Amino acid sequence: MRMSRRIVSSLFRSAPALAAALLVGARSVAQDTGGGAPPEHDPLAGRTAPRFVLDEILVTATRSTRTGFSTPYSSDAVDASLILDRSYRTTPEALRDIPGVMVQKTSHGQGSPFIRGFTGFRNVFLIDGVRLNNSVFRDGPNQYWNTVDPLSLDRLEIVKGPSSVLYGSDAIGGTVAAFTKTPYSGRAGAGVGGRSLYRFSSGERSHVWRGEVSVTPSDTVGALVGLSLKDFGDVEAGSPTGRQPNTGYGEYDADAKAEFWLDDNARLVFAHQTVRQNNVPRTHRTVFAKPFAGTTVGSDLRRDLDQERRLTYVQYHADALDGAVDAVHLNLSWQRQLETRGRIRGSGASDTQGFEVGSLGVWAQLASETALGRLTYGVEWYRDFVDSFSSRNPIQGPVGDDAVYDLVGVYLQDEFEVGERTAVVLGGRINYARASADRVQDPATGSRISVRDSWSAAVGSLRLTQTLVPDRLNLFAGVSQGFRAPNLSDLTRLDSARTNEIETPSIGLDPERFLSYEIGLKTRGPRWAAQASYFYTDISDLIIRTPTGNVIGGESEVTKLNSGDGFVQGVEFGARVRPHPQWTVFGHLAWIDGEVDTFPTSTAAAVREPLSRLMPLNGQVGLRFDHPSERFWIEGALTLADRADRLSSRDIADTSRIPPGGTPGYEVLSIRSGWRLRDNIDLTVALENLTDANYRVHGSGQNEPGRSLVVGLEITF
Secondary structure, three states, X not given: OOOOHHHHHHHHHHHHHHHHHHHHHHHHHHHHHOOOOOOOOOHHHOOOXXXXXXXXXXXXXXXXXXXXXXXXXXXXXXXXXHHHHOOOOOOHHHHOOOOOEEEEOOOOOOOEEEEOOEOHHHEEEEEOOEEOOOOOOOOOOOOHHHHOOHHHEEEEEEEEOOOHHHHOOOOOOEEEEEEEOOOOOOOOOOEEEEEEEEEEEOOOOEEEEEEEEXXXXXXXXXXXXXXXXXXXXXXXXXXXXXXXXXXXXXEEEEEEEEEEEEEOOEEEEEEEEEEXXXXXXXXXXXXXXOOOOOOOOOOEOEEEEEEEEEEEEEEEEEOOOOOOOOEEXXXXXXXXXXXXXXXXXXXXXXXXXXXXXXXEEEEEEEEEEEXXXXXXXXXXXXXXXXXXXXXXXXXXXXOOEEEEEEEEEEEEEEEEEEOOXXXXXXXXXXXXXXXXXXXXEOOOOOOEEEEEEEEEEEEEEEEEEEEEEOOOEEEEEEEEEEEEOOOHHHHHOOEEOOOOEEEOOOOOOOOEEEEEEEEEEEEEEXXXXXXXXXXXXXXXXXXXXXXXXEEEOOEXXXXXXXXXXXXXXXXXXXEEEEEEOOEEEEEEEEEEEEEEEEOOOOOOOOEEXXXXXXXXXXXXXXXEEEOOOOOEEEEEEEEEEOOEOOOOHHHHHOOOOOOOOOEOOEEEEEEEEEEEEEOOEEEEEEEEOOOOOOOXXXXXXXXXXXXXXXXXXXXXX
């Protein structure tokens, strides 16, 4: 598990330039502003903080408030200020600097984080506790996380590893919880606040505007309304690829939230979100694709997606209650997700297909302090109503039509202490899933059939934190089970898969099961914070695509089988050190390996292969300066990735996204800075990819922007 020589040499070559650029910028601003005394408070805790914080309060890992330092999981957080400072364009991109996370993008309008080797429907995304995942999420990378507007978020919490006990099916690689903004004009009385934000990027040829208003008529009522308008142009990659045509798209987002405080400890929350993305191209499947390191160009003349998501919920939250129950959290939600794909083939033939999913969500979570410890328990139920359509198929669209999918879970978790230095989190969950689809095309006969099946499972988790040095060094460890029931995409999908593949319905599948072990250390002090972990996940009955040997419409048919037994393991490390009150060094490193049984051909012989789209060895190192006045900061970061050449047979066949022999490694150097021009005006300026590196993230369908100027302006009132 050594770092490759190429990464080490690149690090040493680039480090002097990075340090010099920051020193020049820091000296210049210090002279302009006249210097000043260091701030009395810890600069690691404010808007200008370096972003690896173990003191932040997290709730996702245990469904209770804990600091990141005391959480018995590998966990990270990304707050709203970091989203602005780093100029993250999308919600998936906001995860790209997390150790052990690789953000694959099939296109500029898509983004699918790989967390500990898994992506798509093997990771769970929550919006204010409501599942974004539904039963039509497909295998491999998908675009649905990109339908969450990052500018509407207060923070993201990332918990790596199986979380099926608390969050049910799909929580395998990790769980990401998004918490949206709440009215911020205060509860001290009537008030109005708001902000306007503009972001420009030359490499993306993009313009983004966000406006929001927060109104608090009284100390018991508050409301926030926001609107985001986005125009993303064609991406300008590094030389020699240059302009990548047909990669831009448009988007608008609207959100509203109202809070009604019933007393000091209880409130009602009403919220609504709307996201609309228009003509998002999958460029790699079209003639507009530009080859990179030997990738092939698609044959379609057009392959665009229109995507829409609407979420409405009402929630009740009460804490610090008297009696047997200390906290109550209730949710009733309705989420509608609509996808329409328009395609014009090379022959000129056109077709349209898509689906609409309406998801009803009901859950209740309670907590009680008892002699046995703090109990967190609850029940949740989600029901999907699915309509699927295709202009070429009267029976179904990309998934079965007239379908219903139920997901039910009951869970119990106990947090207690053993002695003075050991904290234990023990939990269990009972899961039930049921699928019903009335209109499915039989892959053998082409006739209409119906599909009905159900599954159940019980999973458990044991986690502990051992204090080695009080408030300085913690050891955490655990073993957790994961569970994923087959969804409607597994059972009934009839749609293109990878390059020149078509996936047909697969009936009679069993659940996937996972068992993960993890051990790690967390340390913090006045001038440092670090987190390191090793994990090993055993994989059983993984549902994988398997060639049948048949050809349908010029594409090779693949179906699905529970044939994947294997493992994935890895090491993750992240740290920050502040050798001087104004200077901080930060960085991370991640290594991952994994194998799984596959059937690369239509024969019955299983082959042990690398896990698909395995994340290469990668890391980041950076240096940051915060001016004593707290009105200026500047940071430089060097991101490195090794060559991704551990390929499965299906990776090798994915010729439009993965070059022959694997995806080349890369080094990307960026410098970012921010100024507080006035008390209510903040300016951020970034020079990204200074060396104009021509690169793509492994498994992606297009290259990342080359040398870019990114400017952001925020005005608050």
